[in-house]
Amino acid sequence: MVRIHGMPALLSAHNLSKNYGEIAALRDVTLDIEEGTTGLLGANGAGKSTLMTVFLGITKPTSGSFTVLGGDGSDSINAHRLIGYSPEYECLPPNVSAAEFVTHMARVSGLPRTEARTRATDVLRHVGLDEERYRPMGTYSTGMKQRAKLAQAIVHDPMLVLLDEPTAGLDPTGRQEMLELISRTSREFGISMLISSHLMGDIERTCDRIIVLEAGEVLEQGEVSGYLTETETLVIELDEGLEEMAEALARKGINATVEGRALIVPDAAGEDYDAIRDAIIETGALLYRLAPRAHTLSDIFRRPAA
Numbered sequence: 123m124v125r126i127h128g129m130p131a132l133l134s135a136h137n138l139s140k141n142y143g144e145i146a147a148l149r150d151v152t153l154d155i156e157e158g159t160t161g162l163l164g165a166n167g168a169g170k171s172t173l174m175t176v177f178l179g180i181t182k183p184t185s186g187s188f189t190v191l192g193g194d195g196s197d198s199i200n201a202h203r204l205i206g207y208s209p210e211y212e213c214l215p216p217n218v219s220a221a222e223f224v225t226h227m228a229r230v231s232g233l234p235r236t237e238a239r240t241r242a243t244d245v246l247r248h249v250g251l252d253e254e255r256y257r258p259m260g261t262y263s264t265g266m267k268q269r270a271k272l273a274q275a276i277v278h279d280p281m282l283v284l285l286d287e288p289t290a291g292l293d294p295t296g297r298q299e300m301l302e303l304i305s306r307t308s309r310e311f312g313i314s315m316l317i318s319s320h321l322m323g324d325i326e327r328t329c330d331r332i333i334v335l336e337a338g339e340v341l342e343q344g345e346v347s348g349y350l351t352e353t354e355t356l357v358i359e360l361d362e363g364l365e366e367m368a369e370a371l372a373r374k375g376i377n378a379t380v381e382g383r384a385l386i387v388p389d390a391a392g393e394d395y396d397a398i399r400d401a402i403i404e405t406g407a408l409l410y411r412l413a414p415r416a417h418t419l420s421d422i423f424r425r426p427a428a
Contacts, residue, residue, distance in 0.1 A: 131156055131189070132282050132314055133177050138186035140172055140338075147172040149338040150186070155282075155316055159308055161325030161346070162318040164335035170318040171210060173335070174284050178207055191281065203231060206275035206283040210290055210318075213271065216260025220251055220270045223259065224277050231278035238277075245273045248310075249303060264291040268300055276307060286318045301327050326350070355415040356387040358398065363407030370401035386415070 133155035140148040148169045162170050175181040177190060179202060188195035191204060215223060221242055228238035246255045249269040254262070259270055268288055275283050288304060289297040305328050308315050319325055325332055326346065334342040342349075360367060360383055368385055371378045374397040378385040387394065402409055 132191055133316070134189040135173070135176075136187050138173075138176065138188055139184045140169075140176060140181060141184045146338050148176070148183070151335075151338070151340055153333055153340055153343055155314075155333075156331065157314045158330040159305075159315045159317065159328055160331045160333065161329035162316060162333050162335065163320070163322060163325050164341075165320050167337075168320075168335040169338040170320075170335055171286055172338075174207070174286055174316070174318060178202065178205065178284065203278070204281040206278065206280040206313075208268075208271040208275040208283070208285045208288060210286040212267075214259040214262075214267055217258050219256045220246055220259055220262075220273065221255040224270070224274050227274040228277040233278060241277050241279070242273075245277050246270075248307070249273045265296040265300065268292065269303070272303070272307065276311060276313060279311070280313060282314045282316065284316045284318075287320070288317065289319070289321065289324055297321075297324065298327075304328055350416045354388075354390050356390045356394070356398070357411065357413055357415050358385040358387065358409070359383060359411040360385070361408040361410045363405050366405040367401055367407040370405050371398065374401060383410075 131154040135151050135153050138148055138151040139146065151169075151173065162173065164170050172181060176183050176188060177195065179190075179195070191201040193201050224242040224246060225238050228241050229235065233241060243252075243255070246252055249272055251266060251269055251273065254266060259267065262270065268290075272285070272288065275285070285304065289300050292300060301324060304315065304317065307313060315328075317325070317328060329346050332343065332346050332349065333340060358367070358378070364380065364383060364385065368378055368380065371385070371387070376387060376394055376397055378387045380386075387398070390398075398412070401407075
């Protein structure tokens with residue numbers, strides 16, 4: 123497929139709202155989804171899934187407008203052929219093998235029979251289900267099901283894939299493996315991703331940009347790096363001598379708190395670095411790491427209300 127580079131926005135919404143009776147799922151949402159990997163972050167019920175289904179043409183908005191790959195979202199059937207979707211809910215037929223299902227999804231997207239089978243084999247190998255592709259998907263673990271959902275979303279070589287909570291139900295190891303697979307898929311296949319998650323760590327690890335939804339409204343949006351800027355809080359991580367180091371810093375007027383095997387020094391000034399260096403020498407503490415602490419995306423929710 124020929125990728126369209128320089129496109130201003132793959133998806134765009136302008137004053138988009140969706141009401142279910144008296145419940146407002148989306149409230150005047152205005153945003154752009156550009157090429158690359160974008161995280162859609164918010165608690166359960168924030169409107170993430172609703173926004174995705176509006177872009178997919180599954181849900182009709184109450185008001186506002188939106189575009190899909192540059193065209194009017196309300197009349198973009200052809201554009202939707204260039205989009206893949208992995209829903210949060212259970213959607214895999216339990217008595218069907220992954221090979222059969224992913225081939226079927228490729229055929230639905232318009233690929234000829236032979237090409238569909240070849241593509242299905244390739245993507246199932248890519249997601250790590252090569253040896254398990256003929257098993258009924260009802261026998262799969264949660265992690266295998268998430269991989270199968272990713273496979274069916276990319277089998278037709280889309281320009282953009284929407285992943286709704288792709289790590290749901292996974293343990294920490296499974297989450298990390300899935301996030302690495304998503305990043306590798308985007309990089310190797312040249313596919314842009316919109317990833318919905320309520321887990322801030324998932325967005326930090328995989329996304330270039332972030333959109334934060336709260337109660338159906340856009341709370342924040344911008345580059346992920348903009349929320350990970352360094353602060354003046356120092357992290358002094360030690361292999362040995364933690365208590366002695368804390369006492370030495372206290373004698374020098376530096377108040378440090380203990381977090382695990384690290385000492386945290388808030389609001390460190392220039393002269394504090396000299397005092398910390400002297401304390402390390404005096405105590406003989408074995409320093410592992412000394413670095414400024416970075417903001418995490420959780421800081422977004424700790425900001426005082428304006």
